[in-house]
Amino acid sequence: MPTTTLDLSVAPVASARTWTRLGTYWPSLTAATAHLDPALAVIQLDALRHNTHDMLRRAGGKPIRVASKSVRVRDVLDAVLAVPGYHGVLAYTLAEALWLAKGSDGHPPIEDVVVGYPTADRAAIAELAHSPELAARVTLMVDSLAQLDLIDSVAPASVRETIRVCLELDSSWQHPVLGHIGVWRSPVFTAEDARALAAKIVARPGFALVGMMGYEAQIAGQGDKPAGRAAWGATLRWVQKNSKAELAERRAQAVAAVREVADLEFVNGGGTGSLEFTSSDASVTEIAAGSGLFGGHLFDNYQSFRPAPAAAFALSVVRKPTPATATLLGGGWIASGPAGDDRLPRITWPTGLSMVPREMAGEVQTPVTGAAAGVLKVGDRVWLRHTKSGELSEHVNEFHLVEGDTVTGTALTYRGEGKAFL
The missing domain is CATH 3.20.20.10 (Alanine racemase)
Incomplete structure (x- = not known):
């Protein structure tokens, strides 16, 4: 699908802020990308528009x-x-x-x-x-x-x-x-x-x-x-x-x-x-x-503001080591900074999942456990958020642009354009 022209000129109305409703937002991303195979990354355009204009509000005219x-x-x-x-x-x-x-x-x-x-x-x-x-x-x-x-x-x-x-x-x-x-x-x-x-x-x-x-x-x-x-x-x-x-x-x-x-x-x-x-x-x-x-999950730790999770990525379930666990393909997309759990991708949907403490996010596989792991099947997808924003772009060639429950285009990352500056 060709790249589409992005228009961020108008902030979404309050009723369009679906990211505040987990049970609507993440399933809508699943529905929009159902025809695509993970690993994949998305940008939800209303969330990006919100963040674009909310940053201007916070900047107070500067x-x-x-x-x-x-x-x-x-x-x-x-x-x-x-x-x-x-x-x-x-x-x-x-x-x-x-x-x-x-x-x-x-x-x-x-x-x-x-x-x-x-x-x-x-x-x-x-x-x-x-x-x-x-x-x-x-x-x-x-x-x-x-x-x-x-x-x-x-x-x-x-x-x-x-x-x-x-x-x-x-x-x-x-x-x-x-x-x-x-x-x-x-x-x-x-x-x-x-x-x-x-x-x-x-x-x-x-x-x-x-x-x-x-x-x-x-x-x-x-x-x-x-x-x-x-x-x-x-x-x-x-x-x-x-x-x-x-x-x-x-x-x-x-x-x-x-x-x-x-x-x-x-x-x-x-x-x-x-x-x-x-x-x-x-x-x-x-x-x-x-x-x-x-809006990487780093900003979940700030009390004065909370950007929308405009960028996220999905991985596939490829194994069921036990009835109560599921294994994702990939996942070790670790953010820079002091090594610690807060540098790991955060599992966002389905809720009720956590990484296995002795393995955590691996380069080629990430086992998950918790209440939701038991109902996951091979071929299901799990949504995660990267800690820091731009580093996610180094792991994918493109972002799929989502409006509502539809992919409307793609946007190439630097990596997708063949560039690796640092």
Whole structure:
């Protein structure tokens, strides 16, 4: 079936939110895909529309830059960027950014792509450096002069296009007792650090400092209401409250300091989990977010919002080792991050199923047990949700697009287009 054009311009009415009714939503996906054999992945379009517009609501009027690693489907990126309130992409590698910025196969060029992480891809740097169009559309992330040195070693300033760069501010929380809380990213922490590096970038030939970024992972990427862990949830909320206060002050100072030496086009911050907080920061001009579009089960652990489960995948029952168990083909689609049960796919339908503790989700098989396992038959399907959104796209070549109980088209993943960037 050919790819169809996605229209996400209008949010569904409340009566269309079938994902709130488990007994309707998941059987409708089964009915829609009955003619297809698992393993397969779907995007339920009303759920995706809801998430697209709910993220805008939460962003409070600040534009959202789409984090492509949380999607990895060009049809979806194009459709989201067509919705007012979204602009530009935060890519995860330079090779991906160049591919998106060039456009191909019916996909228009994305003319504003920021690479969210520093690059050491010399071939991609060379391509960027010698293309006026790409150099105007793509911005690289930097946090030290060593990264500028690498770019200069590939393409000296005298023989290349001016390279647009974004300075990353470390947005973790440095507690005097607890130490580093957040993710290890940039060495640029204080306003003084940021201004000093910015001044050196501005003075260096061949570079234009056009943006700043800071990702508050300890706020955006950490669910504050983990199921069954009330004490830990209370601790997380205390950490996030204090981290927000510290970061709001420090980021404002850092942005002001950098603006003294550079005319910044944008200041990027946040993520799906921190849209409200980041939008309230006057020093931030845009928010990076993408995971909330597909709504991986990671977000089941947040108390202030709950995206619809727009993306899911189905596996087949292929064995009945005992009358009370069933075995799925595949299932070991493990999410990145600290190893633990919360990185495993979550069995969603039928309810009353759980993985076998000594085997869990395996590369080629996943035994399940529980009340529903006894009635499952060979050939039945089980629906699961991935922990993190975009990583599901690395396991399938396409998503089947579902409206009601009908598959209306398909959307190729990066993998389906023959791309594996990271």
